[in-house]
Structure formats: structure tokens, C-alpha cells
Amino acid sequence: MKPIVAIVGRPNVGKSMLFNKLIGKRLSIVEDTPGVTRDRIYGETDWNGRSFILVDTGGIEPRTDDQILAFMRQQAQIAIDNATVIVFLTDVRTGLTASDQEVANLLLRSGKPIVLAVNKMDSTGAPDPDFYEFYNLGLGDPIPVSAVHGHGTGDLLDACVQYFPPEEEEEEADDAIRVAVIGKPNAGKSSLVNKILGEE
Numbered sequence: 001m002k003p004i005v006a007i008v009g010r011p012n013v014g015k016s017m018l019f020n021k022l023i024g025k026r027l028s029i030v031e032d033t034p035g036v037t038r039d040r041i042y043g044e045t046d047w048n049g050r051s052f053i054l055v056d057t058g059g060i061e062p063r064t065d066d067q068i069l070a071f072m073r074q075q076a077q078i079a080i081d082n083a084t085v086i087v088f089l090t091d092v093r094t095g096l097t098a099s100d101q102e103v104a105n106l107l108l109r110s111g112k113p114i115v116l117a118v119n120k121m122d123s124t125g126a127p128d129p130d131f132y133e134f135y136n137l138g139l140g141d142p143i144p145v146s147a148v149h150g151h152g153t154g155d156l157l158d159a160c161v162q163y164f165p166p167e168e169e170e171e172e173a174d175d176a177i178r179v180a181v182i183g184k185p186n187a188g189k190s191s192l193v194n195k196i197l198g199e200e
Contacts, residue, residue, distance in 0.1 A: 011059025
């Protein structure tokens with residue numbers, strides 16, 4: 001089975017834009033409004049000869065009673081559980097927030113490798129002073145990226161690929177049967193797949 005890279009973070013940090021940039025096409029809807037991506041969105045891409053699955057997730061709101069936000073958090077948790085590597089995306093413009101810290105704690109509990117990326121670093125000059133705040137998360141060196149311009153995405157992918165299993169292991173596990181569920185928007189595809197998989 002191919003390695004899985006899940007892009008995770010709080011709402012409106014640019015996860016869908018980064019996903020589209022890395023996939024090379026517009027699979028995920030991008031709007032400057034939190035909560036646009038609600039379900040998991042998958043795409044396949046490759047980097048330096050290594051093919052992998054990339055997953056876009058809805059924004060994680062650690063503390064919420066809102067049913068839609070709780071559903072988005074649950075979908076993100078499924079992506080985390082299935083991931084080989086997690087890209088934790090943050091936003092330099094808003095700086096480090098309490099929600100970022102809570103998401104970091106959630107990810108640390110997963111035991112999965114985490115690559116910390118700081119988005120919206122759109123200038124190629126010296127990093128924004130707020131960039132250095134993200135060292136406080138204790139997740140190692142943050143990688144500056146710009147999902148809009150593509151700056152830093154090579155460094156980000158290099159950091160992810162180092163956690164992939166050797167290719168021989170992938171080939172042995174790649175005999176899985178694949179099934180696609182296709183249909184019109186809002187026809188219930190996600191509900192059907194979740195029912196089959198025993199997920200909500």
C-alpha cells in the first residue's frame with residue numbers, strides 16, 4: 001500500500017490550497033472561509049520517484065459543541081489514524097494560537113511522525129518574526145511554505161518522504177483490491193463508504 005500523508009490543522013490555515021498545489025490540480029475547494037472542507041479528500045501524487053496518497057482534511061476545532069465541526073474533527077481523526085506521516089499546517093499571519101497547541105497535543109498522542117509547516121510565508125526574504133513562535137510547539141524545525149506560490153513545498157515533501165517505509169514493503173502490501181464510489185454531488189457517496197467501513 002502506498003504511504004499516506006495527511007494534511008491537518010485548525011480551520012483556514014490553507015490546507016486545501018496546499019493539497020491542490022501538491023497534487024497539481026484543483027481537487028479541493030478553496031475559499032477564505034473556515035469549514036469549507038468537511039470530509040476527507042484524497043489525491044495521488046509523487047515526489048522524487050516515491051508515489052503516495054495525500055489527504056486533505058477539514059479544520060480541527062479541538063473544543064466545540066457544533067455538530068458539523070465535531071464531524072470534521074472526527075473525519076480528521078480518521079485521516080490521522082490512517083496516515084504514515086502527518087503534515088501539521090499552521091498560519092504565520094495569525095501566529096501561534098491556543099488551538100494550534102491543542103491540535104499539536106492531539107497529534108503527539110497519535111504517535112505518528114509529524115512534519116510542522118508554517119503557511120502563508122509568501123515573501124522569499126527573511127522569515128516573518130512570528131515564524132519563530134512555532135518552535136514552541138516542540139515539533140522540531142518548522143518548514144516555511146507558501147501554498148499560494150509553492151515556496152518551500154519541496155522541502156516539505158523531502159521531510160515527509162524520509163518517513164516512508166522502504167519501497168519493497170510497499171510493493172508487498174500493494175495487492176489490495178481498490179473500489180471507487182462515484183456519483184453526483186450530494187448523492188450520499190461519503191455516507192455509503194463510511195457505512196461500509198463502519199465509520200460515522
